[in-house]
Structures are given as C-alpha cells and as structure tokens.
Amino acid sequence: MTGLPAMERILGIDPGSRITGYGVIEVDRGQLRFITCGTIVTDRKHPFAHRLNEIFDGVNEVIQLHQPAVAAVEDVFLATNPRSALKLGHARGAAVVAAMQNGLAVHDYSPRRVKQAVAGYGQAEKNQVQHMVRVLLGLSASPSVDAADALAVAICHANQFRVTK
Template identity: 80%
Template structure:
C-alpha cells in the first residue's frame, strides 16, 4: 500500500478534477497558486462500448493513471455520485468513480469529494446551474478560447471547486 504524498506548499497545487461516468469520464487539470487558477489540460476517457464492463472500468483506471503521470498532478477532486432514478445506472456510475479514485490513490494522491450542488455553486454561484452555464463559467474563469466538451468542463469545474476550497 502506498502512502499519501506529504502536503505540498499550500500555495501551489496541480489539481485533477474528475467527472466520472461509465461511458464517458471527463478530466480536467488546473494549477492553483495562491488563489489564482490556470488551465493545464482537459479531455475525456471513452471506454470502448462493446467491451465487458470490467474492461471498461480498467480503461477508466488506465486513463486516469496516465493523466496523473503525464500532468504531474498533486491532488485529485472527484464528483460524488448523485441519486439516479435508475439503480443500475447509479451502480455503474459508482463503479466508474471507484476506478478513478483507485487510480488516484495508487499514485499517492489525496482525493477530495464534492457534491454536484457544491461544484455548481463554486463555479457558477448557483447550485442548480445547468450544464451550459457551468461550461460557460469554466471557459470564462480559465480564459479558454472555446468551451470544452460538457464532460471536460464538468471535470474542470470539480478542480476549480477544490481550488476555491483551498483559499477559504
């Protein structure tokens, strides 16, 4: 079992935000330095749909692991599972989330959980904000030339939410 990395200087963090999903997992990496944030990378991990579910979970694990190692991430933040109307979907989402959490933990990262409402509140100022509003605010806050995909924007929003928590 690997231990957690010692706490870094709280001034600078390279934060990985994760928006888990069994079909598409969004990721976003930002740098937070004494209250200022900057964009590093974002994208999606799309497991092959024809594969058995266990193999798709492994692709999520491998994808998050690769992002962590390529981007020099120091901490991870992930969206909590929300209550879905379909129990089967909620279970699959929970398993995808678990694959992402284990990838972060295997790399020695501390992992922080945030509710969808807290993430929207932290980025858009309103806990019931829609996807388009979150996407727009992520673009504005990070000074991006174009809006990222909704899954990548949601992941960047998770990272921004964590950055905001560092400086309360």
C-alpha cells in the first residue's frame, strides 16, 4: 500500500439499527482534522425495512454533503443475541451499500482494532474512546458515544495507512 494521499477525507461509520454514528475527518500530511460528526436515528415505530432505508438515506446525505474519499466501517461484533447481531449486520449493510453507491472504497475494522487505534487498548470502555477522540481531534466537547465511535473508526483507518507507508 502506498498510504494516504497528501490530503484525504475519511467517513467513519458505527452502524446500529437504532442509532448509526458517523464522523468525517480529514488527514493532511499526517495531521487529523475534524470535519463533522453526528447520528442517524431511526424511528423505532417504523418497520425494520423502513429503518434500514433511513440509514441508507442518512449515510447517503452525509456523503453528498461532505464528499469523503473513502469509508471505514466498524465490523459486526459477536453479540450474545443472534437476532441483535443479525439486525446490526443489516444496518451495517445499508451503510456499506450507501458508501458503495457513491463510489467509495469501504474498509472494515473490528471494534478491538478501533479501540486499540485510539485508546491503545483493545478492551477500552466507551467513555475512554470518547475522551481519546476528543483529545486526538482537539474538540472542545466530547461527541455522543455513537458519533465518537464513528470518528474512532475514521481515525483507525487514517492510522492504518500511516503505519503501512
């Protein structure tokens, strides 16, 4: 791999069937810069298929607005409840298809690898990830847990390419 170009915008996605976090950062010569973050909250009253469409539309809107060059998505973790894992996989699929439909390459990262990249420990707690994302990006306040996780995925991708140069 040749690494990231001089400047690249990365979309990080933390998929969820109820709340999908997103975060966009820019990497410029190894420096991380915060662009935006937030959540796509689906309406629990809607049928599940409709909620998947809400995720697709939300990710599509973020991509259209912020024009990332690449997407990094957190992989599905092994859940104790198979039904929850299946729903999470569907939500992840909706986000991945939105990225692919916009011509983005999609890179997958395990939760452990993401935590390792931002907190230095693969078993880091959510609040540790939030704190480190705030520090690494120089934010004045911590983003929501889901948005912080998405930013962490984007940071993990940026770090992956810095290391492999």
